[in-house]
Amino acid sequence: MQFLSYLISGISLGSVYALIALGYTMVYGIAKMLNFAHGDIIMIGSYVIFFAFGGFGWNPILSVVVSMVVCTILGTVIERVAYRPLREAPSLAVLITAIGVSYLLQQVAQLMWSPDPKSFQSIVAGAGLKPLELFGGKLTISAEAIVTIIACVVIMVALTAFVNHTVPGHAMLAVSEDRGAAQLMGVNVNATIALTFAIGSALAAVAGALLCSSYPTLSPTTGAMPGIKAFVAAVFGGIGSIPGAFLGGVLLGVIENLSKAYISTQLSDAIVFLVLIVVLVVKPTGLLGKKINVKV
Amino acid sequence: MALLEVSNLGIAFGGLQAVSQLDMTIEKGHLYGLIGPNGAGKTTVFNMLTGVYRPTEGNIVLDGQDITGKTPEAISKAGIARTFQNIRLFDEMSVLDNVKVGMHNQVQYGLWTGILRLPAYREKEHEMNRKAHALLKIFDLDGEANLKASQLPYGKQRKLEIARALATNPKLLLLDEPAAGMNPNETAELMNTVRSVRDQFGIAILLIEHDMNFVMGICEEITVLDYGRVIAHGDGKSIRNNPKVIAAYLGGD
């Protein structure tokens, strides 16, 4: 029974990773860049909810929506100001810039809201949802876990439908396949990449709300580790693949939670990273990714 | 014995057979042309000969040594050097250093000799510089030896690539569209250079080229590929009059 409980909280944590990984995987697939700052957008989004819901006492749904709007704007602005000028630059330059943006967000948050951790009020509990008790109280599943898992599945399905059945979605697929060809076919590449950042950032806000509801400490570095781990999840599942992000996220969350429970709390991060290394070395395309050929 | 013997060479990518049943024999010191319409598989042949791609069937024998499926590094050591269709220089390094990198396996000394500046360092570097300048002179590049490779104009970049390839001391040199993007004067000059390289170094040269005057003008033997298969083989004259070749280029049946 205890194992089941670890497993469920692992799936819930993994669902958060999956949501964050979606942002990574879409941006990586379409803009061909590793947006290191993605995790920090989650952190900013969580602060927005912290103040809107915890501070001003707004409705939890409204707070999340406001946070999504803020993150969307932030993500698009970052893309326009920092990444777009480097679209044709070497990937090393883009990656270093993204690291810079990640740091910038953390430092701004630190200066504005102090480095001290804040205690985050669960929006799920705030919405009046109660934990689920099963087997006569032997197994309790937190409302946060249930909402997280459901939200993740719903978003995943919606996003897949969006990409496969709408015009902007097709444009995304086209740009990720061949940017030059897409441009020749009349796809507005800049707008498509901006849209990708907007969607990824909005999802980051949702992920932040759910992450901090389950793990209620919020500080300027809250987003960093989950961000990196979500990238691990994205790579694990196969970068550029939406189902891959889901699969990678859930697996990673389960691995992390089980190794925390049964191996060592201190070494659980090390184990997660070891998974990344093994995956990248053995199968760099991930579980569901496809192979890329270099033309000579 | 011929320098290069290719027999029944073929490669498939997934289900697509890019090249099949290719036979080709290049004699020592020969100038050999490989031509064909776009997409005929010419560069794919180069990539197999130099180990970038591993052939799915057939054999490549260089000077009696089977090099089929070996790594590019091993094939370079065995004696095949090449240039690339889309120029691949070491852009941020000097023109001189580009050639010296080409001598990587010709003039050798170890890590510690370099770090500790042992006597062998000075000697070997001196030897490399001398040889590199001599090579650059052949291509009229010695005046630009200290520029970055990326600062050279296009035509000179193509020449530098040939100089770098020669620095590996090859038995067979592969040139992938050496005259691409050159004007008629430059092309004529390049023809002379290619000929004199062959005479001076006594090596065989296999080249891909779309400029028919260039190919017919210098190649002693030509193989024509279409859809990955040999459709004709012979000297310039016989190729020019071969109806299959004309049809392939005009896109007819």
Next chain:
Amino acid sequence: MLSRLKTMKKTTRSNLITFGIVIVFYLVVQILSGAGLTTRSFEGQLVPICAYVVLAISLNLTVGFLGELSLGHAGFMSVGAFSGVLLWTLVGDSLPAFVAIPLAFIVGGIVAGIFGVIVGVPVLRLSGDYLAIVTLAFGEIIKNIINALYLGVDENGVHFSLTDANSMGLSADGETLINGAMGITGIKKASTFTIGFVLILITLIVILNLINSRTGRAIMAIRDNEIAAQSVGINLTRFKLTAFVVSAVFAGFAGVLYGLNYSSLVASRFDYNTSIQILVFVVLGGIGSIRGSIIAAALLTVLPEVLRGLQDYRMLIYAIVLIVVMIFNQSPQIIAWRKRIIGRFSSKKGEPEKKEVA
């Protein structure tokens, strides 16, 4: 002398200037400090400056010359620091300092080099973003493991554990050497500015000589074009690994210098932030410019100390430096714009920009 300097090869001259800057800086500081003109806080920064200079030079070998981004450089610094300091605490009392200190450096460098091989073999099969993220992962793994590491000795030999101090099974009079997250404590301080200065000189000699040798050219050729490098017979794995391991060894040396400068050593000091800090030095100094790395590492370490008010904004400034320098140096539009501006002010019209290749 000056006329000889002019006729010398450009790279040789540039290298001599670099050495000159380091030597002059050392002498000026020595004179000022002898005259009592330096503050205590400045003197306290001297060894860290030397450590960061060595770290920046060594990371530049990976980033600037191999062309791959490593985000785990602090990990190599960490294993170097822990192994070197551990050796120092074991033999520092029994051996004379002039033997024990170099020995600590050698051990730290070798252990970091071994980790360089362990990390490098899998990592260097990748490239670009994936390589960067895996170096980050290795850095974090190293930090996590050392953080959880307990090591002690008693009459029965060496004991270690990855859970807690008790499970080492140390006897009552045994000595704990590494105490988990508390690290190593009670270190006898051994680093001096002069040791740091000598280490910088050694680093410069080795790395500059390496770059200007057959090995260095092979490394740069791989950076510029892997396929072409292979086509001239360069063994990619071997030379990538050489660059990576040399880089790790010097990070290890810097770690020993850093570790021997304080009375205690904890693994959390060598985290991802430290790796980024070193990267900032490399980026600000100019990727591929050894002299730039030295100046940037020294300035960025001293400035926040001198301008106390800036201390809180240190990391913020680093972040802005990374973004601005990258966009300014790498954006195609901005490069074109800069060329137009330079062209307008330059008197020699039509002459192509001739950049020296260092």
